[in-house]
Amino acid sequence: MTPETSPLERAAGYPELRYMGSKRRLLPWIYEALRDLPFETAADPFVGGGCVAYLMKAMGKSVAASDFLEFPAVLARAILADSGRTDDDALDRLLAPRPGGPGFIERTFAGVFYTPDDLRFLDRVRGNIDDLDGETPRALALAALIRSCLKKQPRGVFTVSGDLSRYDDGRRDLRLSLEEHFREQVRVFNAVPFVGDRPCSARRADAFEVDPAGLDLVYLDPPYVPRSDDNCYIKRYHFLEGLACYWRGVRIREETRVKKIEKRPTPFGSRRTALDAFDRLFHRFRESIIVLSYGSNGYPDLATLEGLLRRYKPSVTTLVRPHRYHFGTHRAVGRAVADEYLLIGR
Ligand SMILES: C[S@@+](CC[C@H](N)C(=O)[O-])C[C@H]1O[C@@H](n2cnc3c(N)ncnc32)[C@H](O)[C@@H]1O
Incomplete structure (x- = not known):
């Protein structure tokens, strides 16, 4: 690959995983949003299948990836290794x-x-x-x-x-x-x-235990709380x-x-605990640029999430894109046509 190859093209070398909530097919859109933001260090504390962490590494950022499950942490360790x-x-x-x-x-x-x-x-x-x-x-x-x-x-x-x-x-x-x-x-x-030249790390950790110090940006992709x-x-x-x-x-x-x-x-498993969890998450990472992935089929709705994020961030921008998740049974796939949001708090 030549030095002119874009980070997005470099990130295409990532082995696709069939993972619930994977942002793989949304990467070009996420890349467009991330590339205009000023950051050198980032965390992906809900790393899942790992494609966004790998993209940020390919963008030359230093990425700290984590997940509260062990196997996504292992996958991230394998793909972020230098x-x-x-x-x-x-x-x-x-x-x-x-x-x-x-x-x-x-x-x-x-x-x-x-x-x-x-x-x-x-x-x-x-x-x-x-x-x-x-x-x-x-x-x-x-x-x-x-x-x-x-x-x-x-x-x-x-x-x-x-x-x-x-x-x-x-x-x-x-x-x-x-x-x-x-x-x-x-x-x-x-x-x-091997993409990027900044050191990256991957470990198993609850998102609420991730140290926010020194993070220019945090990409948050928690499970979408089902209705x-x-x-x-x-x-x-x-x-x-x-x-x-x-x-x-x-x-x-x-x-x-x-x-x-x-x-x-996980507090993202139920509507009863979700609002408080978003609030704690935004509060925890309030010193960093916050980029949140969320979907219109999740709870709470967009206006509520924007309101919560505004408590900590003076400027909140939302990008919207239709998306069809390829996951689950045929019936569930039918239900999975939704708008995908990227909320950016600065
Ligand atoms: C929507 S998926 C992330 C998908 C990922 N961005 C991708 O593109 O593959 C959400 C992830 O959050 C993790 N998770 C759920 N609750 C968590 C918590 N409290 N702390 C850290 N990770 C959590 C799940 O294990 C899952 O891997």
């Missing part, structure tokens, strides 16, 4: 056999997700990842494993299990073994271009969250068919 690739030697170590009987994943998820061979493969690689030296190599390998699992799971969510033949439309992603996926995804993450239904990330992605921490420090709800882990409470 060095490190999974080389052939590391891949051999990742694929090496591990002695011992059925592992945790095979015992727990037999008949729930994937084939027995896939589950054995997951135990093998997940165990070997823990033996790799260094946070970045471990994050890169885990990111490849997470993306493999997401690709092979029908609809990309872990709410469906057992006989999934009704979802089998012959797609290649459903046919490949997890080992074949993993080998491909290692290459995909190895090909993510009905739910927006629970654990319900949809519990398997990836478990994989990221190898189910250490989490409790499996044994009574559930898909072996979910306990929900993680």
Whole structure:
């Protein structure tokens, strides 16, 4: 790539993830808004699939990414890393056999997700990842494993299990073994271009624990509080969250068919707690430029959000764009046509 390549073009090297609320398709619009703002340091405390954090890195900013779930933090660590690739030697170590009987994943998820061979493969690689030296190599390998699992799971969510033949439309992603996926995804993450030259970081943290000091800008993309239904990330992605921490420090709800882990409470999960959460968020980051992504199908409405933001910011500008989220069932997709907002408080 030439030095003239725009940050947006550089950010296109980011591996797309099927993630609820991903801003991937809105990146050109978000870029237009960000590029006119004066900032060098930024936080993305609801980093999710990571595409906005990666865009800001490609814009040459120093980005602190975080999420209250472990697997988005791992993905962000892998894509914001400035060095490190999974080389052939590391891949051999990742694929090496591990002695011992059925592992945790095979015992727990037999008949729930994937084939027995896939589950054995997951135990093998997940165990070997823990033996790799260094946070970045471990994050890169885990990111490849997470993306493999997401690709092979029908609809990309872990709410469906057992006989999934009704979802089998012959797609290649459903046919490949997890080992074949993993080998491909290692290459995909190895090909993510190193962009930007400022140091970036990624960690697991609640947004309300992120230190606001020294941040020129904060990009806020909390879950859109549903007017009905739910927006629970654990319900949809519990398997990836478990994989990221190898189910250490989490409790499996044994009574559930898909072996979910306990929900993680967030004030953005309910209308009862959402208003106060927005207020605390804006107050926390009041010294920084605040850029908030929100949608017209979320609660509260735009006027309320603008009013809250004005408490802390003298100038509030709102950009609006129609958007269709490609996520969920056909019925839900129908409902997901909405206006997308970017509120910019300065
Ligand atoms: C709408 S998604 C972010 C999408 C992301 N911008 C992207 O383009 O992929 C919201 C994220 O907020 C995270 N989250 C929810 N409550 C949180 C909290 N209290 N602190 C930090 N992260 C939280 C969820 O785990 C989820 O990854």
